[in-house]
Amino acid sequence: MRLTVIGSAGSVAGPDNPASCYVLEADDAGRTWRIVMDLGSGAVGPLQSLTDPARLDGVLISHGHPDHCADLASLSVWCRYGPSAGEELPAIPLWGPVGIDARVRELEGATDDAGLAPFDWAPLEPGETRALGPFAVTAFAAWHPVPALAYRIEGPAERGGRAVLTFTGDTDLSDEVVEAARDADLLLAEAGWAHREVNPPGIHLTGDQAGLLASRASARRLVVTHVASWVDPAGTLEQARRHAPSAALAAPGVRFDV
Numbered sequence: 001m002r003l004t005v006i007g008s009a010g011s012v013a014g015p016d017n018p019a020s021c022y023v024l025e026a027d028d029a030g031r032t033w034r035i036v037m038d039l040g041s042g043a044v045g046p047l048q049s050l051t052d053p054a055r056l057d058g059v060l061i062s063h064g065h066p067d068h069c070a071d072l073a074s075l076s077v078w079c080r081y082g083p084s085a086g087e088e089l090p091a092i093p094l095w096g097p098v099g100i101d102a103r104v105r106e107l108e109g110a111t112d113d114a115g116l117a118p119f120d121w122a123p124l125e126p127g128e129t130r131a132l133g134p135f136a137v138t139a140f141a142a143w144h145p146v147p148a149l150a151y152r153i154e155g156p157a158e159r160g161g162r163a164v165l166t167f168t169g170d171t172d173l174s175d176e177v178v179e180a181a182r183d184a185d186l187l188l189a190e191a192g193w194a195h196r197e198v199n200p201p202g203i204h205l206t207g208d209q210a211g212l213l214a215s216r217a218s219a220r221r222l223v224v225t226h227v228a229s230w231v232d233p234a235g236t237l238e239q240a241r242r243h244a245p246s247a248a249l250a251a252p253g254v255r256f257d258v
């Protein structure tokens, strides 16, 4: 699998960084499969330089906050009116926690399901595993103020065999999220809090907690993401490296082999 960061900004897009969006690719059965994890604000712009967004094989949304799903409306418009609109491409599987379909309607300002038409929407429950091409996607409950999922994705490893990538979405540290990341080859963990000692519970991780999560789960590699645009990412990375010395920082265009 190959993970490409489209946007890694937390909470709002930055001046040169869209909000949360990652492409996961794998070669299988003679073709390349591409799924997207989150479509935060601004993501569909740079996503076009990697692939025709209308040809994605699937979209996983972690939760309904705009920095994770606002560009679902942009993708819908791209599919309905963009360059491949006349090709009658198959609907794109859209998975996420309950309520993402309503979120698309809200973003579209629509009272009907026109904006949902390019998608094959199916909510995911924590604990559920589903196949999507060569990927096996398992949902875990995240600890966040709205229904939110962390994803554990097993797929073809770049060096042969199978590999596991875990994406936390937005979450505080919890036993469920540690299980989601257990022995993962790559853990893509949010660090949405700035470097404060005390934060309200049930919202985000600090860099320190992202490192702790990797350590407790015995994840092989930590990539820290979702640092707010107004926070110095070097400080967040330094915190994470106290527990996971080889931790790296997600940034637009950076690719990780898994």
Ligand SMILES: [Zn+2]
Pocket (backbone or CB within 6 Å): 010, 011, 065, 067, 068, 170, 192, 226
């Ligand atoms: Zn967020």
Ligand SMILES: [Zn+2]
Pocket (backbone or CB within 6 Å): 063, 065, 144, 170
């Ligand atoms: Zn959130």
